[in-house]
Every structure is written in C-alpha cells, then in structure tokens.
Amino acid sequence: MTQPNTAELARAVQGAVLRPGDPGYAEECAGFNPIHPLTPAIVVAAESVDDVRHAVRFARDNSMPVAVKATGHQVVDPAAEALLITTRRLDEVSVAGRVARAGGGARWQQVLDEAAKSGLAPIAGSAPSVGVVGYSLGGGLSPVLGRKYGYAADHVRRIEIVTADGEFRVASADSEPELFWALRGGIGNFGVVTAIEFDLFPHPRFYGGALYFPGADTEAVLRAWREWVPTLPEEATTSVMVQRLPPMPELPEPLRGAFVVHLRFAHLGEAAEAERLLAPMRAAAPAVLDLIGEKPFTSIAEIHLDPTDPIPHFSGGASLGELSTATVGKLVELTGPDSDCPLLGVELRALGGAFDREPAVPNAVPSRGVPFALYALGVGGPDAMPTMGAYFDRIVDGLRPWTTARRTPTFLVERDATPAGVRAAYGDAVHDRLAAVKRAYDPANTFRFNHNIQPAG
Structure with missing residues (x-):
C-alpha cells in the first residue's frame, strides 16, 4: 500500500x-x-x-x-x-462545583487528586493509572462507589468528540442525544473523545482495603463470601481474587511468591459499621495480611493493588448469572490449592445495587442485572499465552451452567473482539441500536480497532 x-x-x-x-x-x-x-x-x-x-x-x-x-x-x-x-497530552483536569472536566488523555489519579481538594470523589476504577475516557466509555466499575451510584458512564454529563467526518461535536442529553447514549458504553467506536465532564460525589474517605487469606482456605473463604455478599448494603462494594503471586520485592513480605485469597472491600460509612459488616469474612479463615482501615479516597489503589507498570499479560472475562454452592465448588476445583491453575489471579466482582438501575439519562451499558463479573489475569511472555488461554477456556467451560452472555464493556479483552463476541456482550437490542448510531456517525467504520460495532446495513 x-x-x-x-x-x-x-x-x-x-x-x-x-x-x-x-x-x-x-x-x-x-x-x-x-x-x-x-x-x-x-x-x-x-x-x-x-x-x-x-x-x-x-x-x-x-x-x-x-x-x-x-x-x-x-x-x-x-x-x-x-x-x-x-491523546495523552490532552490531560487537563479541572473541578467546578461537583463536576469534573478531564481531557482525552487524563488519568484517574489526576482527577482523584484534584477532586480531593474539594472533599469530592469520582467513580474511578481500581487502577488510578488508567485513562478517564476509555474507562468511562466502557461503563466503569468502581471498587468504592459502584454499588451506591452505579457505573461511571451513568454520571457523564457531556462528551466532546471529533467524529469520522472530522467535525467537532458536543454530545449530551440535549445535544446529539443518540450519540451520547451510544458513547456511554460503546467504548471507542464513534470518534476521538477530546474531553469529558462528569459528576463528583461527597466522599473524601472510605473504610476498606485488602484482606489476604491463605490459599489453602480458598474454599472456606469463597463459600463465606458467597453467603456474605447478599447481606451487604449498597454502601459496601467487594470483590475477591484467588492469587498466585510472583516473588516480587515490591510486594509485602507475606505475599511474595504466595498463594492467597485476596478480599477487596470498601464501605462509605463509619468504621464501626464497616467492621460489623466485615466480621463474617474475618471469621472465615485466619488472615495472612490485613490492610483494612480508614483511607483517603485518593488511596483507592490500595484495595486491589493492581499493577501500575506495563507488563506482558493474558486477560479474560465472563459474567455469572448466579453464584451457587455448586458454582463455588467448581471455582475451587479450577483455582484452588489442588488445581494446576497457571494464572496469576481469578477474580469475582459483586455487582448489584445501583449497577442494576438505569441512570436518569439511559446509556448503552449492557450489563444491568448481571450479579457477578469474572476476570482472570496471567503474567508471562508470548510462549505462555497458549497455556494461560487454554486454562481460562477450561474455567469458562467449567462455569458454563452459570454464565450469562451480557458483559461489562470495561472487562472486554482482546479475545472478545469478534463480531459474535461483541454482539453477545451487548445483546441484540443494544448492539443493533449501537450499529444504527455507527452508521449515522461512522458509516465507513473508520474507528474499527476496538471491540468493533460495525455499521448497520
């Protein structure tokens, strides 16, 4: 060419x-x-x-x-x-009242730091090093505010975008409303977002963090977590990950090279109430490391402790429609101490609460009503990818009786970027509406290097 x-x-x-x-x-x-x-x-x-x-x-x-x-x-x-x-140089961040504005290349830590000056917090994700725009266009699952307020996309007010014709547009509830619907959940299918505005919330602190249990207690912890999640109020958000950690010096000493179950927890209320809620999980098994406490909102990275530097990795995701005793049993079989799981971690995130409610201005996030998101991470070079991919397929096949097709766009990965995979993740109705918006704004499918929505017709 x-x-x-x-x-x-x-x-x-x-x-x-x-x-x-x-x-x-x-x-x-x-x-x-x-x-x-x-x-x-x-x-x-x-x-x-x-x-x-x-x-x-x-x-x-x-x-x-x-x-x-x-x-x-x-x-x-x-x-x-x-x-x-x-777009990384378009990284301006500002706060006016309870609304933040972020440029197309801004990262969440910038927003967290700026919002904290006013005692406010955004619906940021578990890794503040990720970009604000990509996370928000994919829905956005917060480990602190999610169950109380819903997806990050639910609280976006305005999006500035250059579409495939080279025109600058403003999408909001009152301007280009169909494009605004599609952008919030449709990932990167409709243009180059140059700025985004969204709501902030009055939560300068939270109570939570990480609680690690021995991997030998995987079954006890997962069974306790399954019974515990339905008892939590919307002010509490949690996930759990079975982890085989590398012997990295930057990890706390008890975690280096360890096989553990990592409980993540955040609560928006008082410490005493949070500890009362946590009691059943503290009783599930003896903790290896307890990092739970009151924290400034700017420290949300301490909940998941996600990697911050580029690293060769495998990732996979799925959704679970239920978490039964049989589901937990299969997870323990596939990820527990008697398994040969080569993955660094397999995670379950509890959704529900506001994640299930339509926002005041509806959007294209397709995963409302999905109670659990599953995510897997493996670390290794190209030679390790086939082994990790095959094992993840084994996990998904084992959980097939409980999986559901609709997915949170934030957790779609490379292996999901097929026409069939994208349609399944969104469901026919949302997918077809997205395809109609794509035809209107990008009929030549100029923006196709993503989880692509192909133009209708």
Missing part, C-alpha cells in the same frame, strides 16, 4: 507526526501490554483538539482507518494500516 504524503499534515498540526523508525515512534505507540504492540502506519501525537481534527480529516481524505490511544490499556489490534492518534 502506498503511504500518503504527511508533509501537509505535519505543517497543520502542533504535535509530532511519526512513521515507523522515527525517533519517538515506539514510545508513542507503547501500550500497557507489550504482548499486543501497536504498529500504525502514521502516528499523530495530538496536542490540541485542532490536531485531532486535522488528523481525522487527513485519514478520511486518504481512506485510512483511525486508531486512538490514551494509556493503551485496551489494545485489541495492532492497527498496522492505521493512522494512530495519541
């Missing part, structure tokens, strides 16, 4: 225009998972909204597809023939 001349584009934009081999190209393309590198034909390191508009119009005029990257946590395609727009 003949490469277009980028001289005019380079004159039009403030940011760098890069090709393979140019200084800075590899850094600009780098994502969170080195196993899945981006290798676009052209990169535009956008420094302004005008840069984004010029880049999209250049791609349109040269019949090039467009890929978009802020932090690169959800790369699903190398985008070899694409023009890649990186």
Whole structure:
C-alpha cells in the first residue's frame, strides 16, 4: 500500500507526526501490554483538539482507518494500516462545583487528586493509572462507589468528540442525544473523545482495603463470601481474587511468591459499621495480611493493588448469572490449592445495587442485572499465552451452567473482539441500536480497532 504524503499534515498540526523508525515512534505507540504492540502506519501525537481534527480529516481524505490511544490499556489490534492518534497530552483536569472536566488523555489519579481538594470523589476504577475516557466509555466499575451510584458512564454529563467526518461535536442529553447514549458504553467506536465532564460525589474517605487469606482456605473463604455478599448494603462494594503471586520485592513480605485469597472491600460509612459488616469474612479463615482501615479516597489503589507498570499479560472475562454452592465448588476445583491453575489471579466482582438501575439519562451499558463479573489475569511472555488461554477456556467451560452472555464493556479483552463476541456482550437490542448510531456517525467504520460495532446495513 502506498503511504500518503504527511508533509501537509505535519505543517497543520502542533504535535509530532511519526512513521515507523522515527525517533519517538515506539514510545508513542507503547501500550500497557507489550504482548499486543501497536504498529500504525502514521502516528499523530495530538496536542490540541485542532490536531485531532486535522488528523481525522487527513485519514478520511486518504481512506485510512483511525486508531486512538490514551494509556493503551485496551489494545485489541495492532492497527498496522492505521493512522494512530495519541491523546495523552490532552490531560487537563479541572473541578467546578461537583463536576469534573478531564481531557482525552487524563488519568484517574489526576482527577482523584484534584477532586480531593474539594472533599469530592469520582467513580474511578481500581487502577488510578488508567485513562478517564476509555474507562468511562466502557461503563466503569468502581471498587468504592459502584454499588451506591452505579457505573461511571451513568454520571457523564457531556462528551466532546471529533467524529469520522472530522467535525467537532458536543454530545449530551440535549445535544446529539443518540450519540451520547451510544458513547456511554460503546467504548471507542464513534470518534476521538477530546474531553469529558462528569459528576463528583461527597466522599473524601472510605473504610476498606485488602484482606489476604491463605490459599489453602480458598474454599472456606469463597463459600463465606458467597453467603456474605447478599447481606451487604449498597454502601459496601467487594470483590475477591484467588492469587498466585510472583516473588516480587515490591510486594509485602507475606505475599511474595504466595498463594492467597485476596478480599477487596470498601464501605462509605463509619468504621464501626464497616467492621460489623466485615466480621463474617474475618471469621472465615485466619488472615495472612490485613490492610483494612480508614483511607483517603485518593488511596483507592490500595484495595486491589493492581499493577501500575506495563507488563506482558493474558486477560479474560465472563459474567455469572448466579453464584451457587455448586458454582463455588467448581471455582475451587479450577483455582484452588489442588488445581494446576497457571494464572496469576481469578477474580469475582459483586455487582448489584445501583449497577442494576438505569441512570436518569439511559446509556448503552449492557450489563444491568448481571450479579457477578469474572476476570482472570496471567503474567508471562508470548510462549505462555497458549497455556494461560487454554486454562481460562477450561474455567469458562467449567462455569458454563452459570454464565450469562451480557458483559461489562470495561472487562472486554482482546479475545472478545469478534463480531459474535461483541454482539453477545451487548445483546441484540443494544448492539443493533449501537450499529444504527455507527452508521449515522461512522458509516465507513473508520474507528474499527476496538471491540468493533460495525455499521448497520
């Protein structure tokens, strides 16, 4: 394929225009998972909204597809023939009243720090190093505020976006309402988001963190967790992960190279009430490490302790429609002390509460009514991927009697990025409505390097 001349584009934009081999190209393309590198034909390191508009119009005029990257946590395609727009320099964050505004490349830690100055908190995820926009467009599962307030997408007020025709648009409940519906849950299918505005909540602190149990007690802990979750109020959010941790020096000493069950917990009320709620889990087994306590909201990363640096990894996800005693038994069989599980961790997140309620302005998040999300993570190079993938398939097959097709878009991974996988995750009704919006705003499927919604018709 003949490469277009980028001289005019380079004159039009403030940011760098890069090709393979140019200084800075590899850094600009780098994502969170080195196993899945981006290798676009052209990169535009956008420094302004005008840069984004010029880049999209250049791609349109040269019949090039467009890929978009802020932090690169959800790369699903190398985008070899694409023009890649990186948005990490559009990272401004501001707070006015109880509303935050974040640029297309802002990360959650920036918002957490800025909101904390006013005693406020966003519906951020377990890893504050991820991008605000990608997380929010995928729904957004908060480990602290989720069950009380719902998905992050439910509280987005305004989205500024450059669509496939190169036009700058504002999507809100009153402006481009169908595009606004689709963006909130439709991931990156409709353009380049340059800024987003969303609600903040008056929660400067929470009570919670991490509680680790010996892996030998996996069955006791999971059975206790299953019985405990339905008793929790919406002010409490929890997940649990069976982990085989590497012997990394940055881990606390009891966790280095350990097989553990990691209970995650956050409560929005008083410490005494949180401890009363926690009592059944504390009684489930002796703890290896107790990191539960009162924390500033800016410390939400201490709940999950997710990796912050790029690392070669495998990930997989599924949804569970119920968690019965038989479900727990199968999970213990597949991930417990007598299993040969090669994965670093297998997690269950309890949803319910506000996750099940439609927001005041409906959106495309398809997972309302799904009670549990399952996520698996494995660490290793390319040679380890087939083994980890096969074992994850074994887990999903074993849990088949309890799985449900609809998924939280935040947890869709590379292996889900097939037409059948995307349709199943959204369900026919939501998928077909998204496809109609895609036809209206991106009929050529310019933005296709994602969990792609293909244009209807």
